[in-house]
Amino acid sequence: MPGENLTRVEAQERAALIRTHSYDVTLDLTRGSETFLSTTTVRFSAEAGASTFIDAITRTVHSVTLNGAELDPAQVSDGVRIQLDGLAAENELTVVADAIYTNTGEGLHRFVDPVDGEVYLYSQFEVPDSRRMFAVFEQPDLKAEFTFTVTAPAHWVVVSNSPTPQPVDAGDDAKTWSFPATSRISSYITALIAGPYDSVHSELTSSDGRTIPLGVYTRKSLSEYLDADYIFDKTREGFAFYEEKFDYAYPFEKYDQLFVPEFNAGAMENAGAVTFTETYVFRSKVTDAIKERRVVTILHELAHMWFGDLVTMKWWNDLWLNESFAEYASTLATAEATEWTEAWTTFAAMEKSWAYKQDQLPSTHPIVATINDLEDVQVNFDGITYAKGASVLKQLVAWVGQDDFLAGVAKYFKKHEHSNTELRDLLVELEATSGRDLTDWAAKWLETAGVNTLRPEIAVDADGTITSFAVLQTAAADYPTIRPHRLAIGFYNLVDGALVREHRLELDVDGERTEVAELVGQKRPALVLLNDDDLAYAKIRLDEDSLAVAIEHLAKIESPLARSLVWGAAWDATRDAETPASDYVRLVLGNIATETESTTIRTTLSQLALAAGSYVAPERQQATAEEAASALWALAQQAEAGSDAQFQFVKFFAALASTDEHLAAIAALRDGSTTLPGLTVDTDLAWELLIALVAGGAAGQDEIAAALAADNTANGAQFAAQASASIPTLEGKQAAWDSVFATDSAPNAIVRYTGLGFQRAADKSVLAAFVAPYFEALQGVWESRSYKIAEYLVAGMYPAPLANAELRDATRAWLDANQEPAALRRLVVENLAGVERAIAAQERDAQ
Known part of the structure; x- marks a missing residue:
């Protein structure tokens, strides 16, 4: 990470010097598994005689040509930036370089499907990673038109922001796709998705009469599970809702939705080519909560086509407004335009609980955060950015009225189309439509932290x-x-x-x-x-x-919404150590059986697991967890056959199971000797049950290997990594530790799933051996790994289940001794906050 940062001051200085016009990006994806050839020609205006730089994270820069003059790559490029001196009023720069594929979900990610050996690529550029694919002035306020030309294996599909052209033969079993230019957009929402993706196509008629082509894509080995018709239905409902409420027709030429492997986020709003985590392609039964969340995510990304893509923030301090608006708008659209009419209940149960948690951490910050550089963006991309911001927008809508709010938003789109804005630009329109002065409101709600x-x-x-x-x-x-x-x-x-x-x-x-x-x-x-x-809020x-x-x-x-608020109030009082965690456990076990809302069940049972495992007094934790697991198994047996509640009770029973009786029940459920009416133990649930058996010491590497052989897929590999890391011995935890710390070859998804397994320990004392190695590794991890991998390691391999004074004191000691870097410190501070809150809750429960 060192050297890849960009400060706001640098961005402001660069924006004052230049104006970008267009990029022609030519990519050759046929040159092997590590690098690809990237040729970028960018045209831009500048203050004559000025100097600046362009961003390009590369392995090798072959040539740099500025206004016809060859520059020495060894002199002007350091592998991260290319220095440009003596600019003319109008400039043409061409950079030819070898760029690097990643397996971290940042830049151009390369994935090999274990099912058939096929290669799949996709880009992920937010916040600063288009520079990993082509040379670019990497900041949101330097918009331009982008033209992509891509050479790839002939049997691949290639998708970008513009409509996909017919490819031409390029020899050697390759073809070249020459995409038309985009409208003026920011570099972070450009996109490239390439590989032998399967696709389904449809279309809709926009409010201005245009025909908008629609596409849904997924890997070949997952395509049998793709419910494209349902995705198209939700997309059409979203289009109709937004075009009416925003009074602005869809701003791009087509709309593709692509489900891609090993994705770090839920989705990404690339203009006209949205990428989603392929966990939203349901190969096994999922909860209604996940089904609803997929709809909200589809509508969240669609809202971004207007708010974020058509009109974009000038700098990342207003990233919150992009995400908060999309989260608010997608919940509104879900509630009013789809069958998921209780979306605001879901919002209260999930988004607001996330926001309240984030807002009580020592690292909380104002919604309008101070973003001095790219590292600030990365660590402030959090529950304040999404959930608190959306909650506060909901409060603003109540304050000014929904009709006036949407009328102001519509005026904002028309006034600022294809340009960049700041928060004040939106508030001006809302003040005009509502008649309310929002200066004091904005100061108190957006510029201060805390709940x-x-x-x-x-x-x-x-x-x-x-x-x-x-x-x-x-x-x-x-x-x-x-x-x-x-x-x-x-x-x-x-x-x-x-x-x-x-x-x-x-x-x-x-x-x-x-x-x-x-x-x-x-x-x-x-x-x-x-x-x-x-x-x-x-x-x-x-x-x-x-x-x-x-x-x-x-x-x-x-x-259901009132119930969710009462559940939330009870949990907040427990987290704040005002009421005993044991009381919360009893409240949940006594009332969850009749809860009807899937997300409320899911959130509440997650909180039950945390309360039983970390918030109850230490001497009662084992007994409480056993009691909770037994109660959930009883509830699963009593639940309506095939119901969402039955499914969730089984899943959380498996997560809490620890006794021989529990493990015997899980083994019987997994092998079919015990059945529950309406419950199918499908591939994913079988993995969850196996992980429970492994964590309980009732299964091991032989069973994991057999399960992986039967499910030799990317999902199977991730579950296998989680299962292996769940082995409850010191040797098992050490092997998991070494698999992500001793080598940097594991892809992002494997690192994340390893962390999930590592933190699972019925006997938490096994994790004590990793406290010192964890803190010894932190600075090296931060210096040597990409941001996302470092984040997964810092958060996922922290021995949080210990939740004791020894872990607290070791964490404080590291923080006292390490004042930099700030972004790493923030992650560790948040780890510490969780431990301190758990200790306070334990002390209250012991009274």
């Missing part, structure tokens, strides 16, 4: 009539901002066995105390729910009486 907590304060007389009602607002000591909130208060009572809302009040809350006179004189309900409908607490009702009757709350 507020809201509590009701209720007084009643002898017959239960409310005599006073106030909303109290507090802030963390380190982030003391008190903010304005638009929220609703719901009154819930038991009616015919259900807890239903009988009154709702929407109001503005500001200051440390907000009196709510409108509720005085009403009968106190069974349950008072602050932030009903989840308009505001804030942690909520239930008053004592409401909490007792919620715990007793949580399953009877009629509204």
Whole structure:
């Protein structure tokens, strides 16, 4: 990573000197497995006589020609940048270089399918990695037209941002594809996907009457599982929704969606050529939560075609706005344009819980973060960027009104099409359509960090009539901002066995105390729910009486969204060590059986596992985990046949299983001697059950090898890596450690899955041996690995399950001794925060 950074000051200076016009990029992908030939001709204006540089991460630069003059590559290139001096008013630069394929999911990623030996390529350029494929002024505000010409094996398919042309013969069993120029876009949303992909095609009619070709692509060995028709249906629903709400026709010529292997993210918004993780191609049964998340992701990336691709931020400090808008818009579209009508419940259960967690870390930051360089972007690409930003946009929509918000967005697209903007450009349009001055709102919500907590304060007389009602607002000591909130208060009572809302009040809350006179004189309900409908971004607490009702009757709350808010409030109080983790475990096990929303189940069971394994007092953790696993197995046996709940109870039972009885049940389920009505133990579930057996010491390398032989696929290899790393012995953990630290050849997906297995340990003491080696390795990893691989190692191989004072103290000691680099420190600080929170929760549980 050293030497590859770019500072904001450098970007501003470069943007002041030059204006880019066009790139002609010619790539030869037939030259072997390590490098490809990249020839770039870029045309740009400049301040005459000025000097600047172009970005190009290369193995070898063969030639650099500036305005007809040959420059000595040895003098002007260091493998990361090429220095350009004595520029003319109009310039033409040609760079010929060998660029490097990666296996890290950054730049041009190369993957070999173990099923058939076929090679598949795809690009991933956000944030700074188009420079790994061609020479480029790598910053979002230097937009240009891009023309790609690609020579590749004749049997391949080649896809880019522009419509795919008919290829011409290039000899030696190769063909050349010459793509038409793109519109003016930023380099990070250019794309190249190449290989023998299978595809399905369709089309739709845009609101301006154009026919938009649609394509869905996946590897040949996965194509039998591709449900293209459903993906096309959701895409059409998204197109219709966005074109109406944005009042702007789709801005590109075609729309391809490509599911690619070993992808680091959920998806990437390349203009007209969106890439997705191929885990969204379902070869085995998945939860409804995953099915819904795929729809949200499809609509998230589609929203980016307008917000991010058509109009792009000037610098990465506004990356949050790109991602937050797409997350908000995709949830809105999912709820209003698809069958997933409870999308806002999903948002509350998953996105907001992520946001609250991220916002309480020592590394939290304002939504509008200070981004001094590319490393700042990488570490701030987080739950604040996505989830808190989207939550705050939802609050803004409640503040200004949805119709006025969308009208302002539509004006923003028209005014700034094909250009770059800053946050203020959007706020100007929202102020114009809503009539609200957003200066104070933006300062308090976007320029400060931390999450507020809201509590009701209720007084009643002898017959239960409310005599006073106030909303109290507090802030963390380190982030003391008190903010304005638009929220609703719901009154819930038991009616015919259900807890239903009988009154709702929407109001503005500001200051440390907000009196709510409108509720005085009403009968106190069974349950008072602050932030009903989840308009505001804030942690909520239930008053004592409401909490007792919620715990007793949580399953009877009629509204899925209200249930999600109560689940969330209970978890927040547990994480904050206000209530014992053991109480949360009992709450979950007593109420989860009747929960209907898949994402709420998934989130809640994940939190159950963390509470049982790390937040309960250490002396009770083993017994609690055993109790939880046994309860989940009982729930799985009692659940509706073939239901999503049954499936999730089995999966989380496997994740928590530890006793001989548990392992025997899992082995029987896996080999078919025990069955559950409606449950099929398919390929992926069989792997999860095997991993549970390995982690419990009831299976080992022989069983892993047999399973991999039966599933010799990329998915199989990843599961096998996780299983091997789950072996619960010191020797097993050491082998997993060596497989990612002692060699740098493992691809990104294998590194990530190895971390998942490494952290799995029923007897956590086996991980104690890795505390010192972990800290000894950190600086070397950061210096020698790509950012994403380093992140996977720093986070995934941290022995977090120990969650004890020894790990805390060792982490603090490393931080005291290592003040740089800041990006690495942040990852370690976040690791430490998890341990400190666990210790605090353990101490509370022990009281």
